[in-house]
Amino acid sequence: MKTLKNHDPDIYNLIQKETERQNYGLELIASENFTSRAGMEACGSTLTNKYAEGLPGKRYYGGCEFVDQIEDLARERAKKLYNADWVNVQPHSGASANAAVYLALLKPGDTLLGLDLSHGGHLTHGSPVNFSGIQYNAKFYGVDKETGRIDLDSVRDAAKKHKPKLISIGASAYTRDFDYKAFRQIADEAGALLWMDMAHTAGIIAAKLLNDPLPHCHVVTTTTHKTLRGPRGGMILVGKDAENTLGVVAPKSGRTKKWSELFDSGVFPGTQGGPLEHIIAGKAVAYKEALEPDFVVYQQQVLNNAKAMGERFSELGYNLISGGTDNHLILIDLRNKGVTGKQAEEALGQAEITVNKNMVPFDTESPFVTSGIRIGAPAMTTRGLKESDFRTIAELIDRVIQNPTNESTIKQVKQDVHAICERFPLYDFVTTA
Numbered sequence: 001m002k003t004l005k006n007h008d009p010d011i012y013n014l015i016q017k018e019t020e021r022q023n024y025g026l027e028l029i030a031s032e033n034f035t036s037r038a039g040m041e042a043c044g045s046t047l048t049n050k051y052a053e054g055l056p057g058k059r060y061y062g063g064c065e066f067v068d069q070i071e072d073l074a075r076e077r078a079k080k081l082y083n084a085d086w087v088n089v090q091p092h093s094g095a096s097a098n099a100a101v102y103l104a105l106l107k108p109g110d111t112l113l114g115l116d117l118s119h120g121g122h123l124t125h126g127s128p129v130n131f132s133g134i135q136y137n138a139k140f141y142g143v144d145k146e147t148g149r150i151d152l153d154s155v156r157d158a159a160k161k162h163k164p165k166l167i168s169i170g171a172s173a174y175t176r177d178f179d180y181k182a183f184r185q186i187a188d189e190a191g192a193l194l195w196m197d198m199a200h201t202a203g204i205i206a207a208k209l210l211n212d213p214l215p216h217c218h219v220v221t222t223t224t225h226k227t228l229r230g231p232r233g234g235m236i237l238v239g240k241d242a243e244n245t246l247g248v249v250a251p252k253s254g255r256t257k258k259w260s261e262l263f264d265s266g267v268f269p270g271t272q273g274g275p276l277e278h279i280i281a282g283k284a285v286a287y288k289e290a291l292e293p294d295f296v297v298y299q300q301q302v303l304n305n306a307k308a309m310g311e312r313f314s315e316l317g318y319n320l321i322s323g324g325t326d327n328h329l330i331l332i333d334l335r336n337k338g339v340t341g342k343q344a345e346e347a348l349g350q351a352e353i354t355v356n357k358n359m360v361p362f363d364t365e366s367p368f369v370t371s372g373i374r375i376g377a378p379a380m381t382t383r384g385l386k387e388s389d390f391r392t393i394a395e396l397i398d399r400v401i402q403n404p405t406n407e408s409t410i411k412q413v414k415q416d417v418h419a420i421c422e423r424f425p426l427y428d429f430v431t432t433a
């Protein structure tokens with residue numbers, strides 16, 4: 001980044017500081033990861049200069065012969081990765097992918113049924129502060145108070161009662177796998193369409209270490225930057241034979257378009273302008289990486305690490321929502337430890353351990369305070385940490401939570417954090433001061 005250093009030292013220096021922060025902190029935010037250097041080179045390329053509204057071979061701009069090939073490669077790789085019939089790799093983010101799906105399937109005022117935000121759901125699944133809850137009639141299902149798991153009977157009851165046009169699955173803070181087949185049965189009984197938002201688990205699903213939603217859902221959306229470990233972005237997928245299982249249903253009256261065409265136009269011109277071809281190139285690199293055998297080894301390690309960390313927390317007397325995890329994250333209810341999520345997040349931040357406060361099901365605190373923290377394994381697993389390191393991480397976090405205001409404890413933990421980070425360098429190009 002020599003050019004940037006000379007041209008704009010202010011921005012250069014801040015990027016250096018952020019890189020150091022990433023290098024010297026324990027990154028445990030469940031939705032974050034470290035993408036590859038190769039992918040970042042694609043994202044920082046001349047492709048950022050190119051307008052390419054439309055799809056490969058059907059653009060509204062000239063000069064697209066190379067970006068067409070790039071986007072086609074991205075699409076072919078993504079389809080292979082998920083055994084999908086159709087994909088759109090243009091959504092700028094997970095929220096943008098979801099916006100396109102809503103536009104394609106619903107009219108304002110239509111009813112949708114999704115997982116409650118305070119039970120692990122996402123803002124874009126009908127929260128009253130998000131367009132999904134403002135424009136549509138959002139209803140929710142939740143988890144069982146005792147088990148912390150989604151109660152399929154309550155989903156069925158809610159579907160019968162509210163007759164949604166669309167049922168969403170997917171979460172930001174849910175530690176168990178989903179029974180897509182059972183959800184599909186509920187959707188069919190209620191005459192609803194079924195949509196999975198696998199933003200968090202896309203990489204684990206690609207590695208076939210969690211159930212596959214594509215054969216059961218009418219449409220699947222995702223981010224590309226969480227467990228999938230690509231650049232920041234989104235994508236929409238339709239599974240094999242979905243056109244057949246769906247018939248060529250026209251959700252909007254008078255339309256006889258193919259299903260996939262509805263989603264394409266939901267992205268452009270529905271909700272976006274020109275695609276980010278530099279990011280699409282970065283996505284293509286990530287899909288290539290995800291098709292390699294090493295990627296499965298990585299995802300298995302993510303699961304092993306999350307499990308080892310969860311077990312150590314349980315031994316230390318922490319309450320894990322649902323009692324453990326099937327995936328890359330754990331959710332801890334801190335109420336028996338006498339600290340709120342907010343206090344824990346702040347104290348851990350001082351020790352350079354990055355987690356986020358999170359609502360737990362049936363939380364008694366506000367969303368700004370919360371009773372829980374969410375801790376994820378994907379990012380530090382990318383750096384090479386194994387089960388024993390994640391048990392150590394649980395112990396470091398416990399030391400801070402036992403003494404959230406003790407400066408010397410925080411100082412000691414911070415030293416231990418730095419020692420771990422030095423053993424597992426982030427990128428080979430990171431130069432330390």
Ligand SMILES: *Cc1c(COP(=O)(O)O)cnc(C)c1O
Nearest residue numbers: 093094095122171172197199223
């Ligand atoms: C992260 C996430 C999103 C949003 O992704 P952005 O890229 O931040 O817009 C959507 N849905 C779920 C379930 C998520 O976890």
